[in-house]
Amino acid sequence: MRILGIVFLFIILTLPAEAEVIQGGVRYSINSAREELLNTPEISVPNSLMQSNLFDIKTEIKDRSLAKFSDGSYAVIYKDNPKFAWYYSQNGILTHVQVKTSETYPYKSYKYTPDNQLVNMSLRVSKEETFIYTPSGKFIAHWLYQNCYDENNNIIMTRQIYE
Numbered sequence: 001m002r003i004l005g006i007v008f009l010f011i012i013l014t015l016p017a018e019a020e021v022i023q024g025g026v027r028y029s030i031n032s033a034r035e036e037l038l039n040t041p042e043i044s045v046p047n048s049l050m051q052s053n054l055f056d057i058k059t060e061i062k063d064r065s066l067a068k069f070s071d072g073s074y075a076v077i078y079k080d081n082p083k084f085a086w087y088y089s090q091n092g093i094l095t096h097v098q099v100k101t102s103e104t105y106p107y108k109s110y111k112y113t114p115d116n117q118l119v120n121m122s123l124r125v126s127k128e129e130t131f132i133y134t135p136s137g138k139f140i141a142h143w144l145y146q147n148c149y150d151e152n153n154n155i156i157m158t159r160q161i162y163e
Helices: 003-014 030-038 046-051
Strands: 064-069 074-078 084-087 096-100 107-112 118-124 129-133 139-144 147-149 155-162
Touching: 030 118, 030 139, 046 096, 074 118, 096 118, 139 155
Parallel strands: none
Antiparallel strands: 064 074, 064 155, 074 084, 084 096, 096 107, 107 118, 118 129, 129 139, 139 147, 147 155
């Protein structure tokens, strides 16, 4: 009987184990996202980089990702420098630049005018979700997938992303 038990134990121990993958995520509310941003120092954009991107010369999309917004403006993220998002008017004139603290979620980003004035800060929770605040921490908007919502949950803008 003892030998049978040892054989059984050996068989059990040598069978392949099936491991369950545990997926975790970080969830933020409007208030916890605000606190996360207000408790971290902002990062800025080098002036030389700002000056070299004042105008967008549209080329093939193969070197960039593009977000087109419902107000006619658009944003460009170059694949060779993905920590920066360049925002242009429909005429191709730089209106803002956003600098990311990281490329992995969640990350913070700071949006500046071409003369380096901070206009907003955001917490990008995932590819689908972003919270946006003024520099003093007042809630501005919440992006969820292609829709941007105000504090009353009204859609204030939409976007289409091309990668």
